[in-house]
Amino acid sequence: MTLASEIDEPRASAREPVLSIRNISKGFGAVRALTDVELDVYAGEVVALVGxxxxxxxxLVKILAGVHSADHGTITFNGSPVSIPSPxxxxxxxxxTVFQDxxxxxxxxxxxxxxLGRELGTGMINEELMEQRSWELLRQLSAKIPSVRIAVASLSGGQRQTVAIARSLIGEPQIVILDEPTAALGVAQTAEVLNLIERLRERGLGVILISHNMADVQAVADRVVVLRLGRNNGVFRTADVSYEDIVAAITGATDNPVSSRSAAHPTEKDAL
Structure with a gap:
């Protein structure tokens, strides 16, 4: 397997991606943060973005969230070129976008x-309607929240993540970006969040999962997109790739001088 080579997109022949970015580059002064990055996200799939x-x-997440603007490149949403100048x-x-904080x-x-900031009601806030909508949304996600009237400070880390994800769905998005959603969570809370991600996929949403936890990635992601030093360094179907292959793409183990020399000059043993 060539780690830095891109595989065929899943079901690409049958439909177009909801989100497609091509040749996105971004610099901060002399620092090149991104160089010609490409990414596709289809409806009903989880794409893990690792590096x-x-x-x-x-x-890249901040460009898609409207926090930064790309220096050049194109973003296509539902087949039409778009710009994202603001959140x-x-x-x-x-x-x-659900950021880590x-x-x-x-x-x-x-x-x-x-x-918050999108209260329901005409003239006066309709607390009863908002409570009803809250329960409906949490039930759709199979969320384990004891009460919608409990202060967020009293919730566990997994429950807080649940609230943040549920809030992101109120605007009926097609793409949900989750930035390190399981960071600092225990085993049970991590499983709860991974179940939420699967619920999002079942609802037909495209999910971009940013994570350093390869176990979480392999548990829920359909594809893995690897970034290294601001460039694409591999796109893999999760079912077809091993943990070691993903780590090799992340660390650059496949393009070090020794492996490059071996590839260019096969030994007598390799030729047999």
Whole structure:
């Protein structure tokens, strides 16, 4: 297997990706954070975006979330070229991003966090309607929340992640980006979040999962996209790739001087 070579996209012949980016580059002064990065995300699939620290994952996510603008390259959404100049434009387009800090208000209850800035009601806030909608949304995700009137500060890490993911779905997005959703969670809470990701896929959403945990990636991702030093360094179907292959692509083990020399000058043993 050639780690840096791109595989055929799943079901690409049958349908077009919801999100497609081509030749995206971004620099910060003399530092090139991204160089000609490409990525496709289809409806109803989980794409894991992995790479070492400094690989460009966060920069790419912030471009899709409207925090940064790409220097050049194209972003296509549902077959049409788009620009994402702001976080509001990203949400209106149909991309929801759940950052690692979750951005929840600990002193507010679940309902208030879900509808913060998007309260329902005409003239007066309709608390009863928002509570009803909150339960409906949490049930769709099979979420384990004891009460929607409990303060977020009283929830576990997994439950807080649940609230953040549920909040991202209120705008009916087509793509959900999850930035390290299982970081610092225990085994049971991690399993709860992975179940949520599977629920998102079942709802037909495209999910971009940023994670350093290869066990989580292999548990829920359909494809793995590897970034290394701001460039694509492999796109793999999870079912067809091993843990070692993914780590080799992340660390660059396949393009070190020794392996490159071996590939260019096969030994007598290799020729047999």
């Amino acid at each position: 070492d620290n400094g690989a460009g994952k966060s920069t 509001t434009a990203s949400r209106e387009l149909g991309i929801a 979750l951005a929840l208000c600990d002193n507010l209850d679940v309902v208030a966090n879900l509808f």
